[in-house]
Amino acid sequence: MSQRTPLYDIHQANGARMVDYHGWALPLHYGSQLNEHHAVRDKAGLFDVSHMVITDLSGGARSLLRRLLANDVAKLDGKQGKALYSCLLNEQGGVIDDLIVYHCGSDSYRIISNAATRERVMEILQSEAARESVEVRPRDELALIAIQGPQAATAVEAIFGEEAQGVLELKLFASANLGDYFFGRTGYTGEDGFEIALPAADASQLWQSLIEQGAQPCGLGARDSLRLEAGLNLNGNEMDERTSPLEAGLAWTVAWEPTDRDFIGRTALEQQRQSGPAMKQVGLVVEGRAPARSGYEVRTDAGAGLVTSGGHAPTVGGPIALAKVPSTTTAEQATVIIRGREVGARIVEPLFVRNGKVLV
Secondary structure, three states: OOEEOOOHHHHHHOOOEEEEEOOEEEEEEOOOHHHHHHHHHHOOEEEEOOOOEEEEEEOOHHHHHHHHEOOOHHHHOOOOOEEEEEEEEOOOOOEEEEEEEEEEEOOEEEEEEOHHHHHHHHHHHHHHHHHHOOEEEEOOOEEEEEEEOOOHHHHHHHHHHHHHHHHHOOOOOEEEEEOOEEEEOOOOOOOOEEEEEEEHHHHHHHHHHHHHOOOEEOOHHHHHHHHHHOOOOOEOOOEOOOOOOOOOOOHHHOOOOOOOOOOOOHHHHHHHHHHOOOEEEEEEEEOOOOOOOOOOEEEEOOEEEEEEEEEEEOOOOEEEEEEEEEOOOOOOEEEEEEOOEEEEEEEEOOOOEEOOEEOO
């Protein structure tokens, strides 16, 4: 049986098509994925992301996270409220999960991680924390709502008034508390917005209030097409336990300095860094109308690769994809095999749309 978020009844009442997503019943769309996609790019969209895992750590958490994560939480020292994007790796340098870490003051941190890796990540956190007497507190009593789009801040201000000033002044990857509500200026769409962690009992009221301010409820379909246009990785597609951050376009999330910080997977990453990863991540703008789906073959001047995510991009106006290709690829053109046909594609930086602007 799928687990239900605190907003399940609202989704049902509003005609959402519900699907199972990693053990959770979540809306795929509310009638039109296309309309929901454009709502986020043009105005504001709402996402129920309560399936994601919120975990608070305290008491020696800084030391623990510096050892567990490829990025270095020491970058957050003296910056309460700031956040860091990082990967949790295995010893071979593969990505177990990508997550966001917020510095919540003193030696306290909040992690937002993925539902698909919930058991794996929690097992690692709890087993490693037990060795150092770090408190690990899953916050399952909280809901998580994302509002994304150019009018997201306006909607928040309309609801919370002057009290929201500190939230509205947040920079990207920063957070602030407004009473029991935790606002992070982060998202998964390539647009401005907030992810709001709040008591589950308050979720329905906030959801309805944001709709009254013009926000459009959105499902998993729009979430995926938006993140694809933004060139954002999906765990299990662009990265997994056999793929390193260097191969997944996430080398920027690895903190090599200081050299004596021995995080899990460092030795394997150092070796790959020296020899050079065999594959790299690129973006593809595909000719025609047929989408290049995950698993399709990509042929380049340096050999074969693979589409990791692909589909129609409403803002771009055609099919796009993320793909792994040989690192020695230098050509600007590739061929994708779509249902047995060779289809041309332009190789681009894996960032197609940002803040509503098409970049390819």
